[in-house]
Amino acid sequence: MAQYSRVSGSVGLITLQNPPVNALSAAVRQGIVDTVKRALGDPEVKAVVIRGQNGVFCGGADIKEFGTNMSGPHLVPMIHAIEAANKPVVAAIEGIALGGGLELALGCHYRVAHSKARLGLPEVTLGLLPAAGGTQRLPRLIGVPAALDLITKGRHITAAEALQLGVVDQVTGHGTVDAAVKFALSVAGKPLDARRISTYPCPRTSDLDALFEGVMQKVRQSARGAIAPIACVQAVRAAATLPYLQGMEREKELMATLFTSGQARALQYSFFAQRAVGRWSTPSGARWDTSKPRPVHIAAVIGLGTMGRGIAVALAQAGLSVIAVETQEKQLMEAKQAVSGMLERGAKRRGVAPALDKVSYSHDIKAVADADLVIEAVFEDMALKRTVFRQLSAVCKPGTVLCTNTSGLDVEHLASQTRNPQLVVGMHFFAPAHVMKLLEVVYGPQSSPQAVATAMQLGKKMGKVSVAVGNCRGFVGNRMLKPYLEQAFFLLEEGATPELVDRALEEFGFPMGVFKMSDLSGLDVGWRVRKADGLAEPVGASGQPARIRQGQRYSPLGDLLCEQGRFGQKTGRGWYQYDKSGGQVASSDPWLHSFLEGYRAMHGLVARRIDLQEVLERCLYALINEGFRILEDGIVAGPEDIDIIYVFGYGWPRHRGGPMFYASMVGLERVLERLEHHHKAHPDVPHLQPCSLLRRLVSSGSPPVHRWREVLKKLNSQL
Numbered sequence: 001m002a003q004y005s006r007v008s009g010s011v012g013l014i015t016l017q018n019p020p021v022n023a024l025s026a027a028v029r030q031g032i033v034d035t036v037k038r039a040l041g042d043p044e045v046k047a048v049v050i051r052g053q054n055g056v057f058c059g060g061a062d063i064k065e066f067g068t069n070m071s072g073p074h075l076v077p078m079i080h081a082i083e084a085a086n087k088p089v090v091a092a093i094e095g096i097a098l099g100g101g102l103e104l105a106l107g108c109h110y111r112v113a114h115s116k117a118r119l120g121l122p123e124v125t126l127g128l129l130p131a132a133g134g135t136q137r138l139p140r141l142i143g144v145p146a147a148l149d150l151i152t153k154g155r156h157i158t159a160a161e162a163l164q165l166g167v168v169d170q171v172t173g174h175g176t177v178d179a180a181v182k183f184a185l186s187v188a189g190k191p192l193d194a195r196r197i198s199t200y201p202c203p204r205t206s207d208l209d210a211l212f213e214g215v216m217q218k219v220r221q222s223a224r225g226a227i228a229p230i231a232c233v234q235a236v237r238a239a240a241t242l243p244y245l246q247g248m249e250r251e252k253e254l255m256a257t258l259f260t261s262g263q264a265r266a267l268q269y270s271f272f273a274q275r276a277v278g279r280w281s282t283p284s285g286a287r288w289d290t291s292k293p294r295p296v297h298i299a300a301v302i303g304l305g306t307m308g309r310g311i312a313v314a315l316a317q318a319g320l321s322v323i324a325v326e327t328q329e330k331q332l333m334e335a336k337q338a339v340s341g342m343l344e345r346g347a348k349r350r351g352v353a354p355a356l357d358k359v360s361y362s363h364d365i366k367a368v369a370d371a372d373l374v375i376e377a378v379f380e381d382m383a384l385k386r387t388v389f390r391q392l393s394a395v396c397k398p399g400t401v402l403c404t405n406t407s408g409l410d411v412e413h414l415a416s417q418t419r420n421p422q423l424v425v426g427m428h429f430f431a432p433a434h435v436m437k438l439l440e441v442v443y444g445p446q447s448s449p450q451a452v453a454t455a456m457q458l459g460k461k462m463g464k465v466s467v468a469v470g471n472c473r474g475f476v477g478n479r480m481l482k483p484y485l486e487q488a489f490f491l492l493e494e495g496a497t498p499e500l501v502d503r504a505l506e507e508f509g510f511p512m513g514v515f516k517m518s519d520l521s522g523l524d525v526g527w528r529v530r531k532a533d534g535l536a537e538p539v540g541a542s543g544q545p546a547r548i549r550q551g552q553r554y555s556p557l558g559d560l561l562c563e564q565g566r567f568g569q570k571t572g573r574g575w576y577q578y579d580k581s582g583g584q585v586a587s588s589d590p591w592l593h594s595f596l597e598g599y600r601a602m603h604g605l606v607a608r609r610i611d612l613q614e615v616l617e618r619c620l621y622a623l624i625n626e627g628f629r630i631l632e633d634g635i636v637a638g639p640e641d642i643d644i645i646y647v648f649g650y651g652w653p654r655h656r657g658g659p660m661f662y663a664s665m666v667g668l669e670r671v672l673e674r675l676e677h678h679h680k681a682h683p684d685v686p687h688l689q690p691c692s693l694l695r696r697l698v699s700s701g702s703p704p705v706h707r708w709r710e711v712l713k714k715l716n717s718q719l
């Protein structure tokens with residue numbers, strides 16, 4: 001809806017009304033058309049101001065309408081009518097002007113913004129482009145290079161940057177609507193021809209071809225297969241080379257392709273999934289809207305290795321007082337320096353003062369006595385963590401929430417070491433902890449709703465995307481990674497190379513294939529875990545055949561590399577070779593290829609031709625199958641949780657939505673059929689055996705992913 005009133009005698013004031021962000025739903029679009037007509041037809045009205053209710057201008061097109069039978073007036077003619085008006089129209093921008101919201105403002109003759117407003121054309125993040133004239137008006141207003149930057153990245157800018165670029169005409173720190181009304185009165189009656197952006201020529205840029213070629217190359221590299229950023233460049237190119245109306249035709253044509261694409265569906269799903277994970281719930285009935293978090297003013301971090309340092313930085317940057325504890329004096333001194341450096345660099349980037357005084361250091365665990373919440377980040381060793389939790393339980397004040405940053409150990413067992421197991425949860429950060437957006441918040445059967453809510457709220461305060469997950473080995477992300485890695489090893493045994501496997505995954509859209517990623521993280525990390533699990537043992541030590549462990553097919557390839565001291569990038573050798581220890585440029589290693597040949601010969605394995613499709617199916621479907629098991633076990637509330645974890649923590653290409661969304665796009669029947677096929681070929685690999693939930697979903701008619709929660713509930717109630 002849009003409301004109309006008259007203010008200051010001669011200004012028509014139009015207020016967009018669609019909480020919470022005044023998205024341009026059919027009703028709002030109709031409201032704008034009607035109220036603009038009314039204002040223009042009212043002889044008393046000399047100028048018009050458009051604003052949004054509740055201090056929010058407009059969050060753009062209504063994303064919930066996409067994929068429905070969209071009715072109501074179209075944005076393009078609506079904005080044209082505003083631009084063509086014979087009375088000045090001023091946009092009063094408070095809060096946000098995003099997507100269609102900014103396009104609406106660009107159709108107005110003037111823009112007045114509040115100093116705290118944020119503006120942008122984020123359509124590319126939804127798999128779209130600004131198709132209400134944004135790709136044609138913005139370059140005409142601010143020039144091609146700046147428009148390309150904003151449109152292809154979808155980044156939000158501050159009012160100050162908008163003023164500097166020329167996107168807005170005035171910025172105010174006070175009442176934006178009053179300022180806009182005053183502005184409107186000051187320009188009433190003045191000629192408007194020079195204010196219609198669509199009539200501007202695109203500012204000249206030297207060597208346009210070279211500019212577009214360079215930008216296209218960069219965009220292709222970072223897009224990892226996403227099509228929207230490329231279409232954005234093409235649309236801006238049309239603005240720079242064609243008359244306005246032809247440019248608009250090109251914009252429409254490109255949007256038509258994007259609008260119905262699977263990538264747009266995936267990215268829009270991801271937008272809503274990110275919001276859905278914030279509405280967490282646990283099987284015990286705890287929920288986001290009924291659980292009250294404890295206030296956290298002082299947080300402590302125990303253990304200042306790489307993870308602990310990053311966590312301390314993230315906490316300090318979120319404005320908390322941090323007590324950083326490291327018992328080893330030398331490590332403590334090094335950590336102090338490292339944390340200060342990270343805080344200084346982060347502050348410089350964000351243009352704020354570094355929060356150095358927020359962090360205090362100690363080598364004594366008793367220093368955490370006053371903390372409201374403690375995050376243990378010591379070495380990944382259960383015995384050590386147990387000791388720390390017993391100590392924390394003794395020294396912390398009553399009510400302190402105790403968290404462990406384990407990446408997969410049993411949170412319930414750690415809770416049992418304390419006097420108040422209900423106050424214990426996992427907070428699984430991803431390295432580097434002050435940069436990576438994902439946080440898995442792990443609840444055990446005894447964790448109180450308040451403890452879960454406190455960790456979730458703290459994650460939000462640190463700017464993380466927090467996902468509540470149940471307690472199981474590896475939680476969600478690492479549990480699903482296990483079958484994925486296992487398939488990659490088996491493929492090497494059967495004839496693939498690390499280069500082939502990585503190529504398949506990188507072409508799919510991962511920033512790095514599994515072997516390059518393992519080299520980066522360090523092969524010794526997994527080796528240590530496998531040793532602790534009794535898997536990586538010297539050949540023959542258990543009396544079992546070398547490729548069988550605990551009754552199942554096992555590949556010792558990773559262990560054999562570690563035995564050779566090949567730990568990945570840090571040692572200059574792993575699945576690839578690097579120019580030096582710590583080098584980052586991977587190149588194919590002839591040693592590795594002859595090692596694989598020798599290994600196959602030793603085990604009587606005959607290399608066969610493996611194609612990219614098999615690599616994808618084996619690795620991805622094994623991972624997805626584990627996702628179904630996680631859903632079946634009730635470790636997460638819905639597929640959105642898994643998808644967000646994979647997009648934000650494991651490099652799953654966002655334009656593919658996440659593994660569970662991807663499965664639903666491929667078709668559950670197809671995933672089931674291919675898993676059955678691969679399991680038949682490899683009956684000794686349990687991870688390829690289709691999970692019963694997948695079978696049941698297929699039997700229920702393969703519902704789309706947004707209906708799985710409801711189907712899961714129904715299936716569970718039938719058990």
Ligand SMILES: CCCCCCCC/C=C\C/C=C/C(=O)SCCNC(=O)CCNC(=O)[C@H](O)C(C)(C)COP(=O)(O)OP(=O)(O)OC[C@H]1O[C@@H](n2cnc3c(N)ncnc32)[C@H](O)[C@@H]1OP(=O)(O)O
Nearest residue numbers: 023059060061062063064098099100122131132256259275
């Ligand atoms: C054949 C061709 C056919 C073509 C026809 C196409 C017509 C389109 C023409 C032109 C192109 C224009 C496209 C667009 O404008 S796309 C939308 C662009 N806008 C955005 O991407 C903004 C998305 N929103 C955000 O980034 C954030 O929500 C925020 C910054 C606005 C606010 O953040 P925050 O305060 O953190 O709140 P939430 O994110 O939690 O959001 C609150 C609530 O609001 C919902 N919501 C937000 N934006 C929209 C929207 N644009 N449409 C619908 N709903 C929106 C959000 O989902 C939350 O809802 P809740 O979870 O139910 O509470």
